[in-house]
Amino acid sequence: MSDWSFDDLTKWDEKICEIAKSRGLDWYEIAYESCDYFEMIGNMAYHGMPSHFPHWSYGKSFERTHSMYNAGLEGLPYELIINSNPSIAYLMLENPLYLQILIMAHCVGHSDFFKNNRCFKDTDAEHVTRKFRSARKRIQNYIENPHIGIENVENIVDACHSVQYQIDRRGRFRLEEKDLKKSLIDKINSDKNKVYKKIDLNKKPLEPEYDILLFILENSSKLEDWERDIIEIVRSESCYFMPQIRTKIMNEGWASFWHYKILNELELPDSLHIPFLKTHNQVLRPWGGRINPYHLGFEIFKKIEEKFGIEECFTAREVFSDESFIMQYLTEEHARELNLFTYSPKGRKNPDWSIDDVVDEEGWPEVRQALISSIGSNSIPVIYVNELKDRTLILQHEHDGRDLELDYADNCVKNISKLWKDKVKLFTVLENDIFEF
Amino acid sequence: MSIFKEHKTIADRSAADRSRHKRKIEKAIREGVTDIIADESIIGQEGKKRIKIPVKGIKEWQFIFGQNESNKQVGSAPGSPIHKGQVVKKGQQQQQGQGNNPGNDKGEEHYEVEITLEELAEYLFDSLKLPDLDRKKFKIAVQEKPKQHGTRPYGIRPRLDKKESAIQRLKRKSAAKRTEQIELDPETGEEVFPFHDNDLRYHFIKEKPKEATNAVIFFMMDVSGSMTTNVKFIARSFYFLLYQFIRHKYEKVEIVFIAHTTEADEVDEERFFKRAAAGGTHISSAPFLALDLINDRYHPNSWNIYAFHCTDGDNWEEDNDKAIAAFIELRDVCQMLSYNEIVLASERPNWDSSENSKLWSRLKSIEGKNMKMNILKSKDDIWPAFRHLFGVENV
Numbered sequence: 001m002s003d004w005s006f007d008d009l010t011k012w013d014e015k016i017c018e019i020a021k022s023r024g025l026d027w028y029e030i031a032y033e034s035c036d037y038f039e040m041i042g043n044m045a046y047h048g049m050p051s052h053f054p055h056w057s058y059g060k061s062f063e064r065t066h067s068m069y070n071a072g073l074e075g076l077p078y079e080l081i082i083n084s085n086p087s088i089a090y091l092m093l094e095n096p097l098y099l100q101i102l103i104m105a106h107c108v109g110h111s112d113f114f115k116n117n118r119c120f121k122d123t124d125a126e127h128v129t130r131k132f133r134s135a136r137k138r139i140q141n142y143i144e145n146p147h148i149g150i151e152n153v154e155n156i157v158d159a160c161h162s163v164q165y166q167i168d169r170r171g172r173f174r175l176e177e178k179d180l181k182k183s184l185i186d187k188i189n190s191d192k193n194k195v196y197k198k199i200d201l202n203k204k205p206l207e208p209e210y211d212i213l214l215f216i217l218e219n220s221s222k223l224e225d226w227e228r229d230i231i232e233i234v235r236s237e238s239c240y241f242m243p244q245i246r247t248k249i250m251n252e253g254w255a256s257f258w259h260y261k262i263l264n265e266l267e268l269p270d271s272l273h274i275p276f277l278k279t280h281n282q283v284l285r286p287w288g289g290r291i292n293p294y295h296l297g298f299e300i301f302k303k304i305e306e307k308f309g310i311e312e313c314f315t316a317r318e319v320f321s322d323e324s325f326i327m328q329y330l331t332e333e334h335a336r337e338l339n340l341f342t343y344s345p346k347g348r349k350n351p352d353w354s355i356d357d358v359v360d361e362e363g364w365p366e367v368r369q370a371l372i373s374s375i376g377s378n379s380i381p382v383i384y385v386n387e388l389k390d391r392t393l394i395l396q397h398e399h400d401g402r403d404l405e406l407d408y409a410d411n412c413v414k415n416i417s418k419l420w421k422d423k424v425k426l427f428t429v430l431e432n433d434i435f436e437f
Numbered sequence: 438m439s440i441f442k443e444h445k446t447i448a449d450r451s452a453a454d455r456s457r458h459k460r461k462i463e464k465a466i467r468e469g470v471t472d473i474i475a476d477e478s479i480i481g482q483e484g485k486k487r488i489k490i491p492v493k494g495i496k497e498w499q500f501i502f503g504q505n506e507s508n509k510q511v512g513s514a515p516g517s518p519i520h521k522g523q524v525v526k527k528g529q530q531q532q533q534g535q536g537n538n539p540g541n542d543k544g545e546e547h548y549e550v551e552i553t554l555e556e557l558a559e560y561l562f563d564s565l566k567l568p569d570l571d572r573k574k575f576k577i578a579v580q581e582k583p584k585q586h587g588t589r590p591y592g593i594r595p596r597l598d599k600k601e602s603a604i605q606r607l608k609r610k611s612a613a614k615r616t617e618q619i620e621l622d623p624e625t626g627e628e629v630f631p632f633h634d635n636d637l638r639y640h641f642i643k644e645k646p647k648e649a650t651n652a653v654i655f656f657m658m659d660v661s662g663s664m665t666t667n668v669k670f671i672a673r674s675f676y677f678l679l680y681q682f683i684r685h686k687y688e689k690v691e692i693v694f695i696a697h698t699t700e701a702d703e704v705d706e707e708r709f710f711k712r713a714a715a716g717g718t719h720i721s722s723a724p725f726l727a728l729d730l731i732n733d734r735y736h737p738n739s740w741n742i743y744a745f746h747c748t749d750g751d752n753w754e755e756d757n758d759k760a761i762a763a764f765i766e767l768r769d770v771c772q773m774l775s776y777n778e779i780v781l782a783s784e785r786p787n788w789d790s791s792e793n794s795k796l797w798s799r800l801k802s803i804e805g806k807n808m809k810m811n812i813l814k815s816k817d818d819i820w821p822a823f824r825h826l827f828g829v830e831n832v
Contacts, residue, residue: 013439031440042450059454162498286513342509353526370509381500402502411498
């Protein structure tokens, strides 16, 4: 069926690597595995991890992709590569040669990004596959343990998944509680203006704790060992994936930026070059109602190169995340070219979605703010532990103008109380009023 | 230079997670039964007919923002003319559902499961049992013994098939060996491979109904003027469930439809459900007619008799004594007699604060093993009422 052999792939890979190296890319070695489309969907369901603990939600994810594939609604993503050393990437057997070449060049860009972007420095690419394998084994043991069993394991995983992204998104350095206390005492002692007088040193936590799972781990006395282990496993998986959520636009933009450069340098015969251009345009087309990260990232990197040179591109890919990248480089003029706009439904009486702002003098700050609020981890509500009082876990939603979906929040709170095994309260704002769950 | 690994077929890695997801959906089907059975299009259909059931996706709860004006989405449309206020997406009008049926949530995932009525019956009735037949001594004597019918992956402990379970474990073990997933005990260095729930196999015992075991069901319904369309709708859904259930358990079922106002008539199915409401109420007329028919056609020695009565309880007072006498007599020849009062909260006159009818309180005294009573206040009560009648465990 396919028009290629492994020798072809090796040959083209060699050329790709040569060009990439000469241009200054620095990536983890890539291990390509071939698979058919069924296995591809299987791998996608587990985020490409060669080994991952079981959970029904991955079965659901499989079914969804599979039925969309069968319904022709969605082509499979052309690449799937994980942040590990070596980086594992999958090549679908059904893909024609030009697409494999495109994917390999694209993967080099991703792997370079994983290796060099600052957000990824704590993701431990060296050991990640081993960690996932060990987590799978432990969870498998809990499942097979007659005293625990699959139902209990899945309940805990379900509950953890409700707050999986309520972690400290920036991976900031955390002070130990006693050090934090000490620094606060110092502040109070040297405080002449009595600004810090009101600090309650017995409050727990002393400062808002954004890492809900960690707080539960550190402060619960009711968790069984296996439950602790599962919470820790889910939490560390979230920490591993959070940088990818925070750099989706940059990461896809960078990989597309490079596959485009490399393929144009490969001197492909027309029979490969023309279908390549077609696919490239297809992948990078704007999506209208949503931001296509491939498109936006690619366009911004292109603009940076035009204006400041390729060196600036390399610096940007190292130091920024999507949010700071957009703030730094997306100009009003460029946004106008991209024809960005914001839109929303207009309430119960008029359910149609209509455009609120377009990029003009008046609208640009609004569009920019909405764009920043919708990208990376900003699309996930921020919930933190405000206080632990009489065994009640009091959570606070950091309201930024956007209200929570009530049904979901309600069920999340129920799930958190399964982990905390005591009362849980959540405060938020709903239509400008304080709302308590 | 990169590494290339040739294609090697590995086990279908998501198979187990898919099957658990499927089981969750099945559970959702079972739990959503009131929605399904209330769908008029399946009532009165043949068993082989395939029906589509919308099942809400199994949700993974996370904190998300609501879709409203405060949560603005961003789009990008290079080259297209756009302007403020332009409608970019047609909203769905909130569906004005019937009363308690609010408009659909946004972004709700729906699966369409296509199953036959027979499968639906299996989902619904697996855990339910018909009331036992202990009074039918004659028939028990000739009834065939329960037969083993192979094995299946769930069942009760005493029916564990040890041999088959061991084989399943070995199968899994050898599969695991191929993928090198066997673990060693850290102390002894021996292979550890415990039994897994999925290994266990149980004898499947099918209680084959004896061919001569016949059942007759009397569906009795009050069609007097006080029975509104909504009340009748609930009655109809309830009867539909009963019909499917009894047909699921018996090979041969006869159904007798009795509609009554002050007088009872045997009617056909269509007239039973569609008959226009008019007139007053003598509840006793229905059980008396049933008793007459039993005498004529369904002798209790060779028939299992079930009788169900649905009413709004609005009986004329003068008839209450007769009704109770009739119900007692009917109860004594039935496997089960059930009296169901449908009292919609929304349709109660607000000057009437009593919970139930007078007849209800008096019938309560004759309730017992084969006389059961239910109150249905909305269609959500249909399934619990049903479990109350047939459930193995007490609900």
